[in-house]
Amino acid sequence: MINVSIIGATGYTGSELMRLLVNHPEVTLKHLTARKLAGQKISHTFPFLTSFLKDKCFVTLDIEQIKQDSDVVFICLPHGHAMTLAKELGEDIKIIDLGADFRIEDSDTYEAFYKLPQTAPDLLAKAVYGLTEYHREAIKGAQLIANPGCFVTNALLALSPLVESNLIDSESIIIDSKSGISGAGRSANVDNLLSEAGNNFKAYNPLQHRHIPEIEQELSRFGQTVQIQFTPHLLPTERGIYSTIYVQPRSNISEEALRQLYKDKYAEEAFVHLLDPEQLPTTKAVRGSNHCHIQVKVDQRTGRIIIFSVIDNLVKGASGQAIQNMNVMLGLDESLGLSQSGVMP
Amino acid sequence: MINVSIIGATGYTGSELMRLLVNHPEVTLKHLTARKLAGQKISHTFPFLTSFLKDKCFVTLDIEQIKQDSDVVFICLPHGHAMTLAKELGEDIKIIDLGADFRIEDSDTYEAFYKLPQTAPDLLAKAVYGLTEYHREAIKGAQLIANPGCFVTNALLALSPLVESNLIDSESIIIDSKSGISGAGRSANVDNLLSEAGNNFKAYNPLQHRHIPEIEQELSRFGQTVQIQFTPHLLPTERGIYSTIYVQPRSNISEEALRQLYKDKYAEEAFVHLLDPEQLPTTKAVRGSNHCHIQVKVDQRTGRIIIFSVIDNLVKGASGQAIQNMNVMLGLDESLGLSQSGVMP
Amino acid sequence: MINVSIIGATGYTGSELMRLLVNHPEVTLKHLTARKLAGQKISHTFPFLTSFLKDKCFVTLDIEQIKQDSDVVFICLPHGHAMTLAKELGEDIKIIDLGADFRIEDSDTYEAFYKLPQTAPDLLAKAVYGLTEYHREAIKGAQLIANPGCFVTNALLALSPLVESNLIDSESIIIDSKSGISGAGRSANVDNLLSEAGNNFKAYNPLQHRHIPEIEQELSRFGQTVQIQFTPHLLPTERGIYSTIYVQPRSNISEEALRQLYKDKYAEEAFVHLLDPEQLPTTKAVRGSNHCHIQVKVDQRTGRIIIFSVIDNLVKGASGQAIQNMNVMLGLDESLGLSQSGVMP
Amino acid sequence: MINVSIIGATGYTGSELMRLLVNHPEVTLKHLTARKLAGQKISHTFPFLTSFLKDKCFVTLDIEQIKQDSDVVFICLPHGHAMTLAKELGEDIKIIDLGADFRIEDSDTYEAFYKLPQTAPDLLAKAVYGLTEYHREAIKGAQLIANPGCFVTNALLALSPLVESNLIDSESIIIDSKSGISGAGRSANVDNLLSEAGNNFKAYNPLQHRHIPEIEQELSRFGQTVQIQFTPHLLPTERGIYSTIYVQPRSNISEEALRQLYKDKYAEEAFVHLLDPEQLPTTKAVRGSNHCHIQVKVDQRTGRIIIFSVIDNLVKGASGQAIQNMNVMLGLDESLGLSQSGVMP
Structure with a gap:
């Protein structure tokens, strides 16, 4: 069995890791850390785990204990913490950071968007970006994974086939994204009360969201310098990201050719699906699952390509993909523990 | 015009007073106080007031200023504050307290349930309980109103005709109530996040909710000592209280007789309606309005009477009834500013 | 008093007209027609009207009766019906059609998008398009109003100042709109069940929605031929339209200049508001009200202008604007019966 | 592998069976029947199954084919159909009926509540009532299972320990239940639109719901004749049943003794959990899972016992329990395919 610890287990990426890992056949949960709730039963905060974690309690962060007892550590903390923790955890343990510390290659950009200096350039240099479908080989040999942002995962799965094929105007991309409110985290905040957000x-942060440089960095890997327009919005529900993406092709492309491009790209993927032509994605179809549903359309009238893409922000957009990466790092079946379908209705 | 100030205008009873009073033909809003948000535009916190309050800002509480400029003051603060404020405001100004300080006649009971001593016994003695339909005459002459609790208003409108008529076993009453989440207030609280409460x-506080002594006090006014079972629950929506009430009649009563009792009682009331026999109340039918819908049934099989009653917790359960009381105190048409129907869908 | 009848009173535009008109000080509701529900109490279908319409019932459509008793008739039926009804109602009665029959000036376009021939070209020629803020003078003298579509109203209020000023590339407009589910109507449809849509x-109908030709027609009135990209989506809530609009300016424009353009345009308007720079619109702020909130941003990085615009689809997007038009037609205060603020929380 | 067919796979109990069974390690899905949708891809109706059922289509009901190819058949049809189908399927196949046809032992009661005669008395006599925790031994040898109603399952798990122990007044039980809207099924119905039910x-059917005789029948098995008061309500969300149950003990009982009773009863059960004393159940904690959470309280003031009980109506209240029964019938681990925790947030 693989011993897994979670640093920062009281937020939603932490709780979602627990939800999925209690059913992972190869995993034993070891230390689940919390600051304020240390010593309290996990099931009192997350009663959906009542019959799974019995009387297990949150513990205070103890790096030495975690190093001694864990094969894999997930870090689920606000940005800034993982830079320090990853150093302390050392190189003998697999680390998957669900935060942003190792996502941005350019330290100035990191500092500009996150208002903190990048203090672990050595680790940054060896961290592997964990968009599984595009970095699988590097992930296999990685010790430290920068797990992608939720909006980013959704946008990259939708756009990469087009950008990689050099088919579109690299400054034409407009990503209009809508996210469930769990993306805003589990901290007490008047704006996210049911009375307010229900x-x-x-929209929020329309011109300056932190996922902008991450999307541009990853899309620019394919050769062109990509500049995007990105507008995130908040949906009155808990889970799901829906992106409607508008792009200008360099030259006319048929819908058939476009579909074939995506089919070829994702044919072998367990979690990414091009829907049939008569379908459009819905967030509910992937709720609670690690799947991504994509549809592509060519508007004959305007000449634009429109891509529709959905994921569950907490699963493929965070904890599910983190587990997918863990499976790849450890040489396990990539889908282990991630077999759930969406929960509908 | 009547000059109105609101002390504590950043909570939901405060914002609801503003929502209703900007359309009250006889009211001018004067001072709207806030602690943290003083100096900031009200429309930035409550953008639904954008075109009504223009650039008006929250102000710091200044008792002298309020006394000087106001005919009526609404106090929308947590319990404990109104006892002090009402003294400072003096006797020349009409005061309507939307909190609990003057609701409980027995000071020991107040202290037991609210964990604070009752420090204004003189004011308590002269305060009038503001369930408009049952205390209209006293309200006309009152200077200080204890505006009833939301669950209490709903329960009393549903039960008073039966208790007053001495038709039921006074220890048999079971009130199963369900409230929209705005009843939990506008403070930052993880439990009330959309991600949690959505x-x-x-249920919450099932055996010891603070509205229990208030309901019992008011029902016991009719002569018998009433003891209730009361269980509040939280609904995943913003507004509305639905009570399902089970009582044992002293002797058999026909549904026809029961309906006639309620019809007679509420025939002249603008805001309380017995539905037709084939209907059952719905919270949405009263959303945003000051109305109460009631249905009564006799279960021939079990012998019990079942009463269904709905209000909007923020309107008839709080700010709407407060305005209704203001209208009565000032000799205005009781319905002034309260003419909205429920907002549906 | 103005005698008003509604043809097709069982859908949401009909019920919303009733909700607003029961509080209109100059209106008496006369005949409220229904096919299946004729003879039944309106309050049984719409219990929020219980205390307003008492025992009033839906009636079967009787054109002669309506002509005899009404000053104004609202037609709330699926497209195709108003062409016939408007002829039968004649020229002595004010008619406001909330459907699409008189919105599209080009009959071929109407037939292409609505799959029905335009059979009333004479009426079409004299019908006035009821976007009140832009056609007020014509509406004053009109007998027949084509009340605009909900998405259309929102898009036009947001885009017209820019298009009118000839500041933007007329083929660059991308309108990403999100609507509450009431926009899908009140017919039984599995897709719109709470279990499915909740x-x-x-997205739905992304490339071919019927509001596309209507938006293009109205924006092209300003001189340039406008071609838009329009994608409607369904939100898991009842009310509200939110449009996020991306446009390419012809040349650089400052945010200050842009704001001044909108301020000047809407300075005298009761229902259209440019928010302060630090705000972004929310659908909830206008829920139940006739108001439109707009924000405009210039993205220095990409050069694009982004416009955010919200209305309540049933009020400013349908029945509220219809009443606003009625008020203008009759020489009443344009805001009469439309004074409600948004209902929040 | 076990070959499973589902008759009536387009409703929510059918789709929930598919959601769970695609992850059941011993099951192969064979024939999934539909009337209107036969020949269409299942993933077009239920896109959450896209990557699980690939291009599999609904088929027309063909009894011979099903008999030939299936080890187990689930019937997910409105009452009245299973009586006929079970006869046609014969005795060589395991049948689990998720409808009501074999739940009510007294045929007159069945006819009174379901308005249909009981036409399969032989099958009724041998059908086993599938509340797994209470009929496990009989289920092991059964060929035909009457899977319990959703409200019934929840009420029985909550009340049986008390009734079995003869501790309460058998006419004092009041069950106030609240259900997610999926309990109302997947048929097009205006009342269940998001615009209406959201x-x-x-409440609905307060005095005459069809689950009343089923609850009374099952509770009366313990010896006393039990008469209940039962009021179902509809929650504005998809899943979950919450019952708040009020009972009068025959004599005083301490909360400790009460807790011990439930602990002892359910100590060995995988799916029924008494929460810690400081907790109250929430529907979200069991959403999507087969678990039941229970809390018990003694109100010292009123003397009543209050029980709080939650399940997911589609899982433990229907399809999950059906699979639990299948596992027991086939001698498999009872929890196979049912290991999911609740999905939260």
């Missing part, structure tokens, strides 16, 4: 819809 | 349902 | 989000 | 709460 039955509401709004 | 699509969820749960 | 906690879900999806 | 953000709404209401």
Whole structure:
């Protein structure tokens, strides 16, 4: 069995790791850390784990204990912490950071968007970006994974086949994304109360969201310098990211050719699916699952390509992909522990 | 015009007073106080007021200024504050307290349930309990109103005709109530996040809710000592209280007689309605309005009477009834500013 | 008093007209027609009207009766019906059609998008397009109003100042719109069940929605031929339209200049508001009200202008604007009966 | 592998069976029947199954084919159909009926509540009632299972320990239940539209719900004749049943003794859990899972016992329990395919 610890287990990426890992056949949960709730039963905070973790309690972070007892550590903390923790955890343990510390290759950009200096350049240099479908080989040999952002995962799965094929104007990309409110985290915040966010819809951070440089960095890997327009919005529900993406092709492309491009790209993937032509994605179809559903359309009238892409922000957008990466790192079946379908209705 | 100030205007009873009073033809809003948000535009916190309050800002509480400029003051603060404030405001100004300080006649009971001593016994003695339909005459002459609790209003409108008529076993009453989450207030609280409370349902404080002594006090006014069972629950939506009430009649009563009792009682009331026999109340039918819908049934099989009653917790359960009381105190048409129907869908 | 009848009163635009008109000080509701529900109490279908319409019932459509008793008729039927009804109602009665029959000036386009021939070209020629803020003078003298579509109203209020000023590339407009589910109507449809549409989000009709030709027609009135990209989505809530609009300016424009353009345009308007720079619109702020909130941003990085615009699809997007048009037609205060603020929380 | 067919796979109990069975390690899905949708891809109706059922289609009901190819058949049809189908399927195949046809032992009661005659008395006599925790031994040898109703399952798990122990007044039971809207099925119905049922709460069928005789029948098995008061309500969310149950003990009982009773009863059960004393159940904690969470309280003031009980109506209340029964019938581990925790947030 693989011994797994989670640093920062009281947020939603932490709780989602627990939800999925209690059913992972090769995993034993060891230390689940919390600051304020250390010593309290996990099931009192997360009663959906009642019959799985019995009387197990959150513990205070103890790096030495974690190093001694863990094969894999997931870090689920706000940015800034993983840079320090990864150093302390050392090189003999697999580390998957669900935060942003190792996502941005350019330290100035990191500092500009995250208002913190990058203090672990050595680790940054060896960290592997964990978009599994595109970095599988590097992930196999990695010790430290920078797990991608939720909006980023959704945008990259939708756009990479087109950008990689050099088919589109690299400055034409407009990504209009809508996320469930769990993306805003589990901290007490008036704006995210049911009374405020329920039955509401709004954009936030439209011109300066932190996922912009991450998307541009990853899309620019394919050769062209990509500049995107990105507008995130909040949906009045817990889970799901839906991106509607508008791009200008360099020259006319048929919908058939476009579909074939995506089919070929994702034919062998367990978690990425091009829907049939008569379908459009829905967030509910992937709720609770690690799947990504994509549809592509060519608007004959305007000449634009429109891509629709959905994931569950907490699964493929965070904890599910983190487990997928763990499976790849450890040479396990990539889908282990991730077999759930979406929960509908 | 009547000059109105609101002390504590950043909570939901405060914002609901503003929502209703900007359309009250006889009211001018004067001072709207806030602690943290003083100096900031009200419309930035409550953008639904954008075109009504223009650039008006929250102000710091200044008792002298309020006394000087106001005919009526609404106090929308947590319990404990109104006892002090009402003294400072003096006797020349109409005061309506939306909190609990003047609701409980027995000071020991107040202290037991609210964990604070009752420090204004003189004011308590002269405060009038503001369930408009049952205390209209006293309200006309009152200077200080104890505006009833939300669950209490709903329960009393549903039960008073039966208790007053001495038709039921006074220890048989079971009130199973369900409230929209705005009843939990506008403070930052993880439990009330959309991610937690959305699509969820749960009971809270089932044996010891603070509205228990208030309901018992008011029902016991009719002569018998009433003891109730009361269980509040939280609905995954913003507004509405639905009570399902089970009582044992002293002797058999027909549904026709029961309906006639309620019809007679509420025939002249603008805001309390017995539905037709084929209907059952729904919270949505009263959302945003000051109305109460009631249905009564006799279960021939079990012999019990079942009463269904709905209000909007923020309107008839709080700010709407407070305005209704203001209208009565000032000799205005009781419905002034309260003419909205429920907002559906 | 103005006698008003509604043809097709059982859908959401009909019920919303009733919700607003029961509080309109100059209106008496006369005949409220229904096919299946004729003879049944309106309050049984719409219990939020219980205390307003008492025992009033839906009636079967009787054109002669309506002509005899009404000053104004609202037609709330699927497209195709109003062409016939408007002829039968004649020229002595004010008619406001909330459907699409008189919105599209080009009959071939109408037939292409609505799959029905335009059979009332004479009426079409004299019908006035009811976007009140832009056609007020024509509406004053009109007998027949084509009330705009909901998405259309939102898009036009957001885009017209820019297009009118000839500041943007007329083929660059991308409108990403999100609507509450009431926009899908009140007919029984599995897709719109709470179990299906609740906690879900999806696009629909992305390349061929019927509001596309209507938006293009109205924006092209300003001189340039405008071609838009329009993608409607469904939100898991009842009310509200949120549009995020991306446009390419012809040349650089400062955010200050852009704001001044909108301020000047809407300075005298009761229902259209440019928010302060630090705000972004939310659907909840206008829920139940006739208001439109707009924000405009210039992205220095990409050069694009982004416009955010919200309305309540049933009010400013349908029945509220219809009443606003009625008020203008009759020489009443344009805001009469439309004074409600948004209902929040 | 076990070959499983589902008759009536387009409703929510059918789709939930598929959701769970695609991850059951011993099951192969064979024939999934539909009337209107036969020949269409299952993933077009239920896109959450896209990557699980690939291009598999619904088929027309063909009894001979099903008999030939299936070890187990689940019937997910409205009442009245299973009586006929079970006869046609014969005795060589395991049958689990998720409808009501074999739940009510008294045929007159069945006819009174379901408005249909019981036409399969032989099958009724040999059918085993599938509340797994209470009929496990009989289920092991059964060929035909009457899978319990959703409200019934929840009520029986909550009440049986008390009734079995003869501790309570058998006419004092009041069950106030709240269900997610999926309990109302997947048929097109205006009342269940998101626009109507969303953000709404209401009781329905309060005195005559079909689950009343089923609950009374099962509780009366313990010796006393039990008469209940039962009021179902609809929650504005998809899944979950919450019951708040009020009972009068025959004589005083301590909360400790009460807790011990439940602990002892359910100590060995995988799916039924008494929560810690400081907890109250929430529907979200069991969403998507086969678990039941229970809390018990003694109100010292009123003397009543209050029980709180939650399940997911589609899992433990229907399809999950059906699979649990299948596992027991086939001698498999009872939890196979049912290991999911609740999905939260």
